[in-house]
Amino acid sequence: MKRKILLIIGVLFTSFYGFSQVANYTENQLQNTSSSSTLFEQDLPYEAGLNKELTFYAFFITQGVSTNMYPESSLFNGQLVGRLFGQNSSTTSSSKTSYYGEQRLIPFFIYEPKLFKGKALLRASFEIDWTWGDQAYGVGGNKGGALSGDQVNIQTQNVEIEFIPAKGWAINVGLQRLYDTPFNPYRTFFDKMTYTGYRLAYWGSDAVGISVRRNTDLSKLKLGYYKLYENSTELSDDVTLLEFFYRRKLPKYWNVGASVYGILDRGKNTGGVSVFGQGLTSVLTAYNGAYLFNFGTNDYTADIYWLGTFFSRNPDFIMDRYQLSGFFSYNLGHVNVNQEGWEDGVDVSGFALNARGAYRYGQTLNDYVSVDYVYSSGDPNGISDGKYTGVITGNTWGLPASIFISSGAYLLFPHINVVNRFTPVVSDLSNMGYGLNAFTLNAHHDIIPHKLNIKIGMAQGFSNVVPQNGGSNIGTELNAAIKYKLGAFMSVELHGANMWLGEFFDSNDSNYSSDINGSYDVRPPNPWTVFIVYKWLLF
Template identity: 20%
Template sequence: MKRRNVLAALAILGVTAAATTPAMALENEFHGMFQAQYINSNFNGAATTSFPGNNAASYGGDTQYVPFGLPKHVYSANFVEQRARLGYTAKASSDLKLVTQFELDYAYWGDSSYGTHRNHGAAIGADQTNIETKNIYLDANIFKDVNMRLGMMPYNDSFKSIMFDADMAGIAFSSSYNKFTPTIGFFRFNDTGNSKDNVLGHLTNDLFVLDGKYEVNKDLKVGAAYYFFRNNAITTDSNDLTNIDFQQDVKLHTLGLNAEYTAGPLTLNGFGILEVGTVNARATTAYALNAGAKYKVGSGKAHAEFLYVSGDSGTTGHSNAFYAVFNNVGTAEHGYYDNEMVILGRDKNAMTTDNSIIATAGNFGQGQIGGYIGYELPLTDRLTTAANAGFAAVAKDNGAFGKAHKSNYLGTEINAEANYKLLENLTGGVRVAYVFLGDYYKGVALNGETPVNPYDAKIIFKYAF
């Protein structure tokens, strides 16, 4: 046999041998989602006060409604937004797996092509490099009843995500002892040392987590958590989102309690949070209170939510402004979705464009007061409908955006939606929302006028696999 034939035979044998190694025991799991939605809105898509106008709350925005000093009339935008998420899990055994997830977004059809930019590539010709890495982490049961997650993972607080809800790098251990489930973890949000003093670990934004849940009985569950926020990174001041080159100085202890109680068709839940420490040289004592209820009525379900977050009327001295997690460019990495709002609060269907009147828990240091009700009614096994209403106000008016306002009342929202199951994993839906602005916005537009009321309408297609 010629030498090259011998080498070829050995190569084939090597590939065959590799295919019979234990690596072949890997169980490969693929999952993901696709969502496309048509949006017609004077709130999302065009800048929220004028077009082309200000940069806040625009295409691909993650910002707060800021109509101050701008024309009252708003152009209505119409566009299509698209997202796909692709997940792959390499499962070595029931105790060990690698979890990954990737995302491809189009902020709007027709944005750009033949380039390199996240959230773009939907113009003619496509050929855009825009894939994003969301998660890469190890999920392992390292001891009996002890689970470890290590890497870039999704993680949220135990208080309806009003403090943090994001992908973050860290390590978390959780366990289960009869009815008690404890968790301990450490996460590093940002490390800006390399850009300032060239020493990694010196200028960081970190979180330490202690969390526990206890099932008292089948009807009552209680929980408690301690979070320590330590942030001295170069980032955006959480109480001044216009300051983009600010060294944070946060040392904040957070204690929280939560509970859920079920009695027949009624479920009650809620939480209380206390923050104590310093935020940017200001001694801080802040708190948040929540109560929620769900009640089965006929073939549907009614729900109600109340949220109070403390605010501060000043910018010096002792502060009651509530602290929640931002990234290093000032985007909120948290959200309160249980209120089922579209414009007053963050929208559950929002993707790249994610704007709202209350975009952050702290609400520019002003805090918030909100009450929300809704009813979900399935009409058939394929068609589900829902309607919601809510009001919101700032807890304290601190003269944000230049001057005191006529009132603390932000506005009232009404919204409705209908979703129809087209196929087993494909749903088509419609959601519309309208907000009657409160006197907080009276006379704040250009020439002392009042902004027009915002609306948002979506036609949504979702596929999950």
């Protein structure tokens, strides 16, 4: 029974993430399971305790939200993604308040035929989202909550097959999780992946391809090949991602690892994610808060690489009271441009780093304090000098593909309780190419152990490059939450946050990918949000 509970949590946690990506349970669900470090370090086997071929799980979330953030364009009224004040028309108001309810269901199916004795299985996960009262009798995702419903709105998250050719090996083929972690996302607790590796800050989405994993008691190895965009099958105009990960266990609960990512971008401005396009010159980057390479509609090719290393100590937070993790990632490469004046192209060279520490002072896993720091390099000259010294993430190619959702912030960085609206102030590590210097502090406490929990937190962000007429201070956030567990895997939560914008928003510098302040010529009103959430994990 213990293994079955662990399996269910491990499988479903991977489904609750981001814009079509986030909704999460914390590690308080693990209190009555196992404290064995060996069990936590191993992949969770699907056959353990399960004697049926077809298994169904689901996650349900509904929430009521009050906020002063809203889209100015009716095009994004039902579904809003990207940087707050970016080109998605998202903004804040000192006089208008949004009130809305929204809902999500994520069904998850696993088919493991007994004929293959655990050597092959099929996974499929879907998503049904809407805002209450938004639309009926139509076609399209993220809508269908109006009178009578009848909307064609189911969205496919994953359809993939996992082969187990031998003990310790796993081969995943198809539309699958693309996480910047050495762990198998279908057999690992979601929280663990948001605090280790690169914490989904570079890659936290889905992609079609093939990944191969080799796990032993001391190490994890992962190789991946993904087709991010195909374009015309007869032409060399694809976007391809290659991935290598290695992680090694050390004594005293320590782990270290290294990785290499590489993108071969031959997209040439010929298509991409919906009408937004994809790649370095696309509107997509401005929506996601990434840096836009301003080559206009001219064709380009790019080879971008990420060399990184990461560490963690006591990542499951069960061996003792201290938890540490961090990463360093350096992106480099070259962009060739078919445009007069850009014969030498643009060289890419930037980096980001992160360090997080937590101390568990009480009797439960929810009695802890944490501090989280993140830094990314910026570029004061843009690409005018033929160089870009900022950071590039998956947000350049997906909407969004990078989701740094575990900092504890609600407004400065994205938070995890999201259905249709995903609009943090800093939605990409690059911070539009300006770079980032930020930290968060959080304190959690179980008033009633395993039943009633409170959380308070703060976040502070600075830009490493000062925009024209502005300052480096992005803003200061205070937030709080109270969570009550109604029953097994069922909870209701109340969250609130306010952010005081800094001098960074006194500028509207047109040298970068989008105006800093959106439609405001002066500093916008401070963003705030309050929401009540109901969650239920069904199995």
